[in-house]
Amino acid sequence: MRVLIVEDAVDLAEGVVARFAKSGMACDHADSLAAARDFHAVQTYDVIVLDINLPDGSGRDFLRDLRAGGDRTPILMLTALISVDDRVSALDLGADDYLVKPFDQRELEARVRALVRREADHKSDEIALGPLSYSPAGQGATLNGARLDLTRREAALLDVLIRHRGQVVTKQRLYDSLFAFNDADVGLNAIELYIARLRKKLAGSPVGISTQRGVGYRIGLDD
Template sequence: MRILIVEDATDMAEAVAIRLGRVGMACDLAETVEAAEDFLAVQRYDAIILDINLPDGSGTELLGALRRRGVGTPVLMLTALFSVDDRVSALDLGADDYLVKPFDQRELEARLRALLRRETDQKTEALNLGSLTYSPANLTATLGPDALELTRREATLLGALMRNAGQVISKERLYDSLFAFEDADVGVNAIELYIARLRKKLAGSDVAIVTQRGMGYRIDGP
């Protein structure tokens, strides 16, 4: 999954990005409204973490502009303001949730996971396909009674495939779910390596990753 963090407090934003990275979320950081718009012009995100007070404008103004353009990406607002009116205003503009600074990073992570589950209409943590079960909450998977040994990126890739079981996902879209802009030195063909690793771990089971030549990959079950 790919997250855009719009926050001018660099230390805090980087700390959030590191923590989310540990649970398989690739994060891009924007310190201004202008930088956020640049990211949004070229990249699709699964969620946006958006500060209200930014150096060149208001996060609520950016939120309003996004909603007017029909962008429905889930938005978690960050605010140092305690006014109920401010929070209600953000929600009325289309924010999906808000968090008051200072906050516990565990709470931010939990709220973000809730937004992402809501967006994909998942009612349960676990995703199942044949004998394969994947847990987005802790990036783990089991194949029958056995736990699969997965790296963070292998688990993230498996999750992207599982959420779209039976559907072809392009190599570029899978790449975007694993790598942030700061990983630009990692080529898109790296996806082939991770796909090969997953196939090896699923070998002999009732679940397989299929290559649709020229289009991408899909995961199929019984």
Template sequence: MRVLLVEDASDVAATIAAHFSREGFACDVVDTTAEAETCLQVQSFELVILDIQLADGDGRDLLRTMRQRRDPTPVLMLSANFSVETRIGSLDDGADDYLVKPFDLRELSARVRALARRANDDPAPEIVVGDISLNPSAQTVRLNGKLVSMTRRELTLLNILLRNTGRIISKEKLFDGLFTFDDADVGLNAIELYVARIRKKLGGSDVKILTHRNLGYSIESARRD
């Protein structure tokens, strides 16, 4: 999952980014609405986490701009002073959720996962395809009920493919879900490496990752329920 975090408190931003990295989220961090706008113009994100009080203005102005141009990206608002009026106003302006500082990072992650499921019209917390099950919250993969050890990026890539079972996902789309602007030295060929690792770890499964030349990858199950 590619997340844009707009937060001008450097310690808070660093803590959230480090936590998201452990959770397998690719998190880009900016500290102004201007930088956030630039990112949104050149990159698609699955979620924006937006602080209200920023150095160069009010985060709600960016929220309104996004909604005025019909940008449907889910937005979770953050604030240390979330009065009832502010919460109502933010939701009416198009925010999908809000969280009051200070907060537990586990709750933030849970809200992020819930917003992602809502955006994908997928209420189930666990993804099951054939003999593979993936729990994004627990960061676990099981093959026929047995745990399979995977790195966070392997989990993220598998998550993307499983949520799009039967559909071809381009290398570029997979790359965007795994890496941030700070990973400029990483090339698209890294996706081939991660796919090869996942295939090896899921050897013997009835779920297969298929390569579609010049198009990308898809995941399919041979099981017929």
């Protein structure tokens, strides 16, 4: 799962990023509308957490632009404004949820996960590949009916691969789904480690992950 946090209060944003990282989420932080637009131009996100009051404008403008362009990424608005009119305005513009500051970071994380599950429910209840079954809503998988013990990043890796089953997914695409821009110390080759771990958990089944050298990986049923 990859999240964009648009918040100019650095201490608050850093706390959120640190908590999300411990939960296995890749999280990028933008401290202005301009930075948010730059991040969004080069990266796809599962959820955007968007502050309303930013130094170079209102988060509502970014929300309005995204929805006008057809972008349906779930958006949770952060606001210090407590009037009902302000909340209704954000929801009417296309926000999916809002949270009033100050807030408990546990609640923010729970709401973000709820938005991801809701979006996954809209797309698919379950994806099957032979004896492997993956639930986007729960980010969990079973193999031959037995639940697979997956870490959050292994589940995120499986999510991307199985959604593109039968297709080669580039190493860069997989990396972008697992790591944030500030994970500079994590190299692209880290994907090989997670692929190896996932292969080990699929061992003995007809489901395999093949390597197309120099391009990426493909999940499918063995011939």
